[in-house]
Amino acid sequence: MINTMIHSLFLINSTADIFLEKHWKSVVSRSVCDYFFEAFSKASDPENVPPVIPTPHHYLISIFWEKTFFVAVIQNEVSPLFVIEFLHRVAETFQDYFGECSETSIKDNLVIVYELLEEMLDNGFPLATESNILKELIRPPTILRSVVNTITGSSNVGNMLPSGQLSSIPWRRAGVKYSNNEAYFDVIEEIDAIIDKSGSTVFAEIQGVIDACIKLTGMPDLTLSFMNPRLLDDVSFHPCVRFKRWESERVLSFIPPDGTFRLMSYHVSSQNLVAIPVYVKHNISFRESGASGRFDVTIGPKQTMGKTVEGIVVTVHLPKVVLNTDLTSTHGNYTFDPVTKILVWDIGKMNPQKLPNLKGTLSMQSGVPKPEENPSLNIQLRIQQLAISGLKVNRLDMYGEKYKPFKGVKYVTKAGKFQVRT
């Protein structure tokens, strides 16, 4: 027999203190978290705490979100992804409400957090997770409102059932009004790649998302079409997108939620060759004797489609035996944290005439064998006004409302999990 899905929720910070608890059924003692703490202390890194921990009477399913653990207590069989996905939704909602989802912001808004959790879950089963519905039930805190509320005694809590809750489009509230009607789309593509030592591409693919910020009056029905929809290999949609239209016509037809949301995520067909925007020349070596190493990394433009590469940051997890670095960079600044052994080189904009280079020596612990593997370089970058896959939005049409909205599309390419093995 199954009982509640999610029995209780504990929020735990990275120093293993419980700072919030909520129970949807009978109270589960905090001591259940001891099992979590045990796993936590075993794990070398918070990311290594197993998401599912069985205990004698319960199961703990947790997520790690910006230095906070959300630990759900489960008593019975449940789909683990169900809980994980829900916890992420909770964290996203907090972020949406308070601007950030951190221990401080949660502690500052304990009551709203509690009210939200109460609405999001009933008897351990998700009730309302759409942010539009929640915002009608519980208004997000603003400074002005909290001042007004203290004076007038009015409340943050709506007393009518949100219209979305009953409609077949729960993501949109009724009666939206704007004086400037705007619809903006951001096409963001990320290149995931693994480049091997010799500079050849082991694996590369492009993942993209279209984020929308829609501020339109009434009930607009939008249709977004692409110049080259064939590029899209695998897609997933916000529930507002009509899947059948996509299947048959390859257009995105939807009644949008109000505000910002992720319209779709996609994967670009792997048959297309992926343009790698930068190349890296590297020479990292550790000498067996003398307790030092050499570090020399240069970055240059490769296939940038004539655009400038910006926001380049190179992150390197140096081996534990490295004590300190003595490097000079031609561009940007670098920092090295001797505790975490993370070297961050913030280059910024790339100048193709004068390639950025970081060079120098690494001082290492003596008497310890040299590390076998060279560290890999993780690269972040950004190219404005370019979707590296070549995807282009063709047009946006609006039906159902009379006014002319202001429309805009922005493209940007970033490096996703872009790793260079050295």
Place this chain on the structure above:
Amino acid sequence: MSTGSAYNDDKGGSSSLGEPEYGHDPASGGIFSSDYKRHDDLKEMLDSNKDSLKLEAMKRIVAMIARGKNASDLFPAVVKNVACKNIEVKKLVYVYLVRYAEEQQDLALLSISTFQRGLKDPNQLIRASALRVLSSIRVTIIVPIMMLAIKEAASDMSPYVRKTAAHAIPKLYSLDPEQKDQLIEVIEKLLADKTTLVAGSVVMAFEEVCPERIDLIHKNYRKLCNLLIDVEEWGQVVIINMLTRYARTQFLNPNQNESLLGESAEKAFYGSDEEEGKEDKEEAAVLVKRKPYVMDPDHRLLLRNTKPLLQSRNAAVVMAVAQLYFHLAPKAEVGVIAKALVRLMRSHSEVQFVVLQNVATMSIKRRGMFEPYLKSFYIRSTDPTQIKVLKLEVLTNLANETNISTILREFQTYIKSMDKDFVAATIQAIGRCATNIGEVRDTCLNGLVQLLSNRDELVVAESVVVIKKLLQMQPAQHSDIIKHMAKLTDNIQVPMARASILWLIGEYCEHVPKIAPDVLRKMAKTFTNEEDIVKLQILNLAAKLYLTNLKQTKLLAQYVLNLAKYDQNYDIRDRARFIRQLIIPLDKGGILSKYAKKLFLALKPAPVLESPFKDRDHFQLGSLSHLLNAKAVGYQELPDWPEMAPDPSVRNVEVPEWTKCSSREKRKEKMEKPFYSDSEGESGPTESADSESEMASESESGSGSGSSNEESGSRSDSEDSNETGKEEKKTRKKVKKAVHESGDSEQSGDDEEEKKSQKKKKEHKPSSGSSSENEEESSTESSESESESESEESDADTKKKKKCPASKQVSKQPKPEKKEISLLDLDDFIPPASPQVTPVNNVVSNSLVTDLEGLSLTDSALSPTMISPNFGSVKMYNLLHRITGEGLSVEYCFSRQPFSPDPHMVAVQVQFSNNSETEVKNVRIEEMKLMSGMRIQSFPEIEVLAPGEAATVVMGIDFCDSTQAANFQLCTHTRSFFVSIQPPVGELMIPVFMSENEFKKEQGYLMGMNEISEKITLAEKSHIDYVVAQKVTSAANLSRVPCGSDKEFRFAAKTLSSGSLVLVTVITKEERTAQVTVNCEKMVIGTMLVKDILQAISH
């Protein structure tokens, strides 16, 4: 019952809470004393008249609760405010109440009356939240009140309140399991609810209260399938999981043939299916004779309606669909989930973790599925270790002869990683690759031996363990490796590795006769300081050497045995005693000692290195139990497929009113769809009334075209009133109106005609007698399938019974209903013509309409297309005559099964029979002389065909969409024959399922040159319907497109090689003429196909 105890546990836990908890929060200790004082001012604030003060107090109290501090002493002060006007205060009081009511039951009762009042409030939000709180207060005394409230709320006007009622059911159940029977009634009622809002919640309640009552699902099955896409995401997960279990009990295993015939899965899969069509019964004996598998249309419905959800943004939904496909879909279709699962790997690391666990399990069973995504499982140095290890597992599962070199290259990079746990896992993975793939065993072994000189001890130890396992497979060739490892004993300290080396040396001491005694000598020296597992292996080594090399090692062995005799560990003492008795018998010598050599040096089977994920799929994928590889509390076993499918008619027969009008039921849902959104489902509770009155009006109206005009008018009116400003509706309405204007008269005409033709059918088939009123049913009946005919009989029975009640309902049912419902009736009434309305919806529909169209497809069109090719139309062609073949005769046919190794190939089933006196050996294909582009996938060579025996194999030929013959040589051990296979044009395609709209749209693209049409005069006019359909599908591998009119038949397929669409339309005109139209990009195919079809029809 388990609930009882579970509940008590909870209670125990909660009552012991309070004080001890403070231990965890050192900060609260200090404030604790002042808490009491502060509680006094909180009480004061709560007693004041000002809402703002009350609110402030409540906020502070809730903050205390959130931090886990005890605020129970405030209960009396708080509970007074339960009736407070301020909504926020009220909500916070609810929060408090739910938290502490269980501990202060008596006081909690004071608040009950407020909630009872709230249940009657006109505001649905207040009704719902009153029910929520009432049902969340875990006080046993109020169980009857809760029961009453739930029952009432279950018939509430507002679907939101009904949803809340569904949520309350498990709460009450956990409080008092005695209420189960009553709750099941409520669940049954809510299951019939037609709003998407309620569906997810009630299925959740069903799963918690009575998952064993699968019978409650039958009549709601199709509805749930169809609503699924519009249910909120969390509900979707629950429904999909439940339907997976349901399908496992109700449908047949789509891969049954494969699983029954065991190893030679693929061959058998095709073979047994094609069996039925053959004239030659004797040859059937070669393979197991089975009824051909025909997928239940409801099974297909589930697969089709869940597939779009693979595109959901919610990982849990995607996973739910993936597991559904894995457990329910035919092997050939499971592949679609791979892409979606790989997509989830981009998500948060927790999601990745769970998905990878499931991929690991799936990749063992269905390796091909994930092979194209191999690189997506490559490991980055920044991945958390647990993810790395799982990816490694998947990579190992995916390794095969073709990709092993790339995978090993990757592994080489991983071995250098700084993450040593990960390196250890990589070494094990290499070991597994080496055992699974013989070709790379030596390469792997060499690589591992190199690792023995690694600086990291952990790496070396792991390598030793893996090498040991590998060597066991072929020890003779590797004595140098063993020698190398013997040297390592001086340096390696990891016990497991030392033990492994010692075991190896002992086991293969004959290969290293010089070194082994020396190792024992060294070990004897350090014996006392070794770990237990090492000591045991030293004993083993000593015993083995004593047996093989007595001269050199006698004393050493005795010394070691003596040391062990006084060891602290009793295992070691036991072992020593045991060994001593065996090898150095006292006195007369035990009988066993003769066999000592056999005992110690028996040939040991090589260990099987297998994935920890093997066989994990007996747990439902995606479940917690699967993840833990242990049965979690409350896990519902995934049932095995039934041997015989349970009666499929339960899904339509259960509700008697619907038996006759299954098609209408669908239509009605289509009609009602608009109401979910705005008119908040008055339709829900009154739903049964709907269907009845709909029935009534249906049979009443017959042909009144006037009334149907009226309907359409009132329908759009009602939509008007329901408008909440939703644009979608408006456009739909506009277009609809237009259609009504043009199409109304036509529709009613059609209506009449349909009735007439149905009457005709009645006359034609007095035997079936069941007065099948709708066309679909009649077509299934006529499709001559065995299984159908059984159910048909029972159908006929029930129908006979129903006949009279049905006509009574006409007069009775509408009366008791209130007036407002008549509005709904009219909506539903619109009609038989509704398929014509649907094209319109295409503009706006949120996918549902097309889905529903699909539904009609399953019922009618699917069954003939799926059945007929297997039964009637398989024609055998001669490939090699008995005389020319010197006793070997070969025939072939086009089985119309997808050829799974290559979807572009036509599957040709070839049947060999040996009519000669001698054995025919090595039957194979050679020397293919093919046109450019053509390809042949040969069948595996038949080694021996005994006299009088026959064999059937399947080969694939890519004809490149041409009817050119494929020429090749058929060889036996003595002779070879030139043969050729020429396909009829109709076999160059595979059926495509599409709706009428899609068909028309596609047809629009293929006009002009691409359209070929011909006229034909039919022999008899009465046989134009399904017989034509059958003839066409037997002439060509087409699937029928569902269509409203009985004068038009549409079929669709696509060519195998290029995938161009082939659309066939057969329109009967006037009395005896018909027109056949083929639209196809490939004109040659079109022209030939028209000819073939004409020929088929006219015969």
